[in-house]
Structure formats: structure tokens, C-alpha cells
Amino acid sequence: MDGERLGIGTLAVWAGEDEILPHGATQVPVVHSVSFGYADVDEWAEVALGHRQGHIYSRNSNPTVDVLEEKVRVLEGADACTSFSTGMAAITASVLALTSSGSRVVSITDTYGGTSKLFLEILPRFGIEVVLCETADHHAIEREIDRGADLVYLESPTNPTLKILDIARLSASAHSHGAKVIVDNTFATPINQNPLSLGADLVIHSATKYLSGHGDALGGVVCGSRALVDEIFRFREITGASLHPESAYLIIRGMKTLQLRVARQNASAMKIARFLEDHEEVEQVFYPGLSTHPNHNIAAIQMRGFGGMVTFSVVGGFERVRTLLPRLRLAHRAANLGSVETLVGPPRTTSHVELSADQRRSLGISEGLIRYSVGIEDPEDLIADLQGALRDSGVRDRGVSLSDGSVAPNAGER
Numbered sequence: 001m002d003g004e005r006l007g008i009g010t011l012a013v014w015a016g017e018d019e020i021l022p023h024g025a026t027q028v029p030v031v032h033s034v035s036f037g038y039a040d041v042d043e044w045a046e047v048a049l050g051h052r053q054g055h056i057y058s059r060n061s062n063p064t065v066d067v068l069e070e071k072v073r074v075l076e077g078a079d080a081c082t083s084f085s086t087g088m089a090a091i092t093a094s095v096l097a098l099t100s101s102g103s104r105v106v107s108i109t110d111t112y113g114g115t116s117k118l119f120l121e122i123l124p125r126f127g128i129e130v131v132l133c134e135t136a137d138h139h140a141i142e143r144e145i146d147r148g149a150d151l152v153y154l155e156s157p158t159n160p161t162l163k164i165l166d167i168a169r170l171s172a173s174a175h176s177h178g179a180k181v182i183v184d185n186t187f188a189t190p191i192n193q194n195p196l197s198l199g200a201d202l203v204i205h206s207a208t209k210y211l212s213g214h215g216d217a218l219g220g221v222v223c224g225s226r227a228l229v230d231e232i233f234r235f236r237e238i239t240g241a242s243l244h245p246e247s248a249y250l251i252i253r254g255m256k257t258l259q260l261r262v263a264r265q266n267a268s269a270m271k272i273a274r275f276l277e278d279h280e281e282v283e284q285v286f287y288p289g290l291s292t293h294p295n296h297n298i299a300a301i302q303m304r305g306f307g308g309m310v311t312f313s314v315v316g317g318f319e320r321v322r323t324l325l326p327r328l329r330l331a332h333r334a335a336n337l338g339s340v341e342t343l344v345g346p347p348r349t350t351s352h353v354e355l356s357a358d359q360r361r362s363l364g365i366s367e368g369l370i371r372y373s374v375g376i377e378d379p380e381d382l383i384a385d386l387q388g389a390l391r392d393s394g395v396r397d398r399g400v401s402l403s404d405g406s407v408a409p410n411a412g413e414r
């Protein structure tokens with residue numbers, strides 16, 4: 001089921017399911033079996049050697065997991081897709097499968113916290129050189145690519161300040177030097193952006209986030225050409241970070257509503273970003289859909305929607321964050337994003353908790369920064385919730401000292 005005639009919402013519902021439904025079932029079965037038996041030894045050998053379709057052992061492949069891979073493959077317009085137990089497993093396997101001692105990786109400072117750790121602490125131990133460029137500085141990235149690169153690793157929009165990279169421009173630069181390009185598309189989702197169509201070689205998702213959308217399953221995927229995905233698949237077969245079929249099922253179920261959820265989250269995030277931009281207690285709003293965003297023009301060209309993540313900084317720094325977050329009634333204060341419920345957190349205790357205070361400062365992650373993952377609630381309710389929390393956490397005009405982080409009396413009553 002490829003995307004020629006059917007819309008992306010239709011494909012998210014139906015793709016990948018035609019071969020697996022037994023007994024007239026309308027939902028994908030969860031195949032828990034670790035291994036798959038063959039009465040005919042020759043047939044078994046054929047499958048084991050990859051000369052014939054089939055499953056042998058669920059570390060390598062599994063029928064339920066296949067359905068998820070096919071759905072994401074179709075939505076990303078890729079030739080092939082493989083999956084992992086987590087997004088970090090997908091990132092680690094993809095990077096290690098495509099590099100060796102002596103390789104040079106060019107990336108940006110603002111990658112996801114775990115990815116940044118991989119680049120700064122793990123890869124150098126294996127003789128892989130990693131250069132991290134100032135995130136939105138396209139010239140700096142191109143200069144480093146010119147010095148030689150085997151792999152260019154990008155993310156757009158970035159976490160947490162939602163910077164935008166020109167994927168087509170950087171892919172062209174990478175290819176002129178023979179480097180492969182990986183894009184982490186987690187924040188955008190395949191509904192809003194397809195990096196392969198912009199020239200990237202591989203696209204990665206933490207399926208834990210928007211693809212699943214319900215905060216109840218971990219997973220990761222990578223899509224691209226058959227040859228590259230096979231190389232990464234062979235690495236995963238041996239290193240073993242395979243996706244559990246139960247998690248694959250939950251992500252499949254989540255993906256049926258991916259387009260609806262993301263459309264709603266795009267629209268709500270835009271409203272919330274505009275509300276925050278006009279609020280006097282908000283210092284800065286980071287959202288690629290705002291015309292004031294430095295790379296709004298690039299986002300408008302390469303994205304179909306601007307996503308459901310809004311980051312903002314509040315007057316009063318971390319003290320204010322401590323008093324504001326407990327006053328939000330319609331948000332989980334938790335380290336996740338892309339779920340149906342709104343999720344909120346300070347990047348310094350969520351995505352970038354692994355980094356030192358100095359590293360965070362150099363990434364522009366100020367102490368008053370709040371990352372807000374817009375859920376599918378009514379946007380008017382979310383705005384009212386933010387409005388109330390901003391008002392009730394204000395320390396200036398009421399002269400109430402909240403420096404110990406305690407909640408002021410009568411908080412939440414208004």
C-alpha cells in the first residue's frame with residue numbers, strides 16, 4: 001500500500017495490515033512467539049538464508065513488528081524501515097552501523113540529550129571523531145562538512161528551543177562530500193515533514209513520542225534505502241535492541257490517529273504560541289510557526305505543519321518555573337512529549353538532565369525555560385490553564401516570597 005493515491009491519514013490507518021489479519025480479525029494480532037517453526041527443513045533453511053519470506057526468531061523479525069515498520073515506511077515515503085526497542089537504540093545502531101574507527105561525524109549542539117551524550121562520551125572512545133556545530137549556523141555546519149565528513153546527523157525542529165535546519169541545503173552539502181545524512185524527525189512527525197523527500201538518506205523517530213502518542217510504549221524506527229536499512233538491521237539483529245511485539249501493537253494503535261492528533265496539536269500549538277508571545281510575564285517564545293522565529297521561512301518551506309511543541313521562558317527564572325508548574329492543572333509534569341495529554345517540564349530536568357549546567361547554558365537553555373508539549377485537549381482550556389498559572393505564580397506585584405518553591409495560599413482557586 002504505497003502513497004500514490006491515498007492520503008496520509010488513510011495510510012496511517014490501513015498500511016501494513018493486509019497480510020496479518022487472521023480469522024477475519026479487524027485488528028493486528030500481537031504475536032508473542034519467540035520462534036517460528038518449519039516442518040520442512042529445506043523451507044526453514046530458505047527462510048533463514050533470506051531467500052524466502054518468513055520469520056525465524058523474534059530478535060530478528062516478528063509479524064506484529066513488521067506491521068509497524070510497514071506503516072512508518074509508507075508514511076515516510078521510504079524503501080525500507082526497521083525498528084528498535086527505543087528511539088535511542090535506533091539512533092545508536094544507525095550511527096554505529098554507518099561509522100568505524102576514523103570516521104568523522106558532523107552534527108549540531110542541540111541534538112536530543114541522549115544523542116548528545118552518545119556523540120560526546122561514547123563515540124570518541126571508539127576513535128570516531130564528532131564535531132558539534134552551533135545549531136542554526138548553516139555556514140558553520142557546511143564549513144565542517146567541507147573539512148570532511150562520513151555522516152551528517154541532524155534534527156529539526158530541535159529540542160528544546162525548536163531551531164530549524166534547512167534539510168535540503170545541508171543534505172546537498174553532505175552529498176557533495178560523499179557523507180550520509182540522518183535526520184531525527186521525532187518532533188516533526190511524518191505528518192509535518194518527510195526528510196527523505198528533502199534529500200536525507202535516513203530518517204529516525206523515537207516512536208515513544210508522537211507515533212505512539214499515548215505515553216504507554218517505548219520504540220524507535222529508522223527508514224531509508226533498502227541497502228542502508230539492511231546494514232542497520234544486521235547491526236540490530238546482533239546487538240539485539242529489538243522492539244517488543246506488545247509495544248509494536250500499542251504504537252500501531254496510536255498511529256491510527258496520528259494525523260488527527262498532529263493536526264490538532266499543530267493548530268493548538270500555534271494558538272498557544274501566539275497567546276504566550278503577547279503575555280507580559282513571558283520573555284521569549286520559541287515556535288517555528290511564529291513569523292518572528294529566525295528560521296520561520298525555512299520551516300514554512302520544508303514542513304506541512306509546525307508541530308505541537310512550544311518552548312518559552314518566563315520572567316523570574318527557575319524560581320518562577322518552580323511556582324508555575326505546580327499550578328498547571330491540565331498538564332503532566334513529566335519527561336515525555338508528543339502524547340494526547342499535555343506534558344510540561346523544564347529542559348534542565350527532562351531532555352537535558354544528562355548535561356552539565358555549563359553545557360545547558362551554552363545551548364541557550366536558560367533557567368526560566370519551559371518546554372510545553374501540547375496535547376489534544378481543547379486549546380481554550382490549555383490557554384486558560386496557562387493564563388491562570390502565569391498569573392498565580394507572579395511574585396512581583398503581590399510581594400509574596402515563593403523562593404522556597406512553596407505554593408502560595410489559595411493557589412489554584414482562581
Ligand SMILES: *Cc1c(COP(=O)(O)O)cnc(C)c1O
Nearest residue numbers: 086087088089112186206208219
Ligand atoms: C525522546 C527522544 C529520543 C529518544 O527516544 P527514546 O524512545 O526515549 O529512546 C530521541 N530523539 C528525540 C528528538 C526525542 O525526543
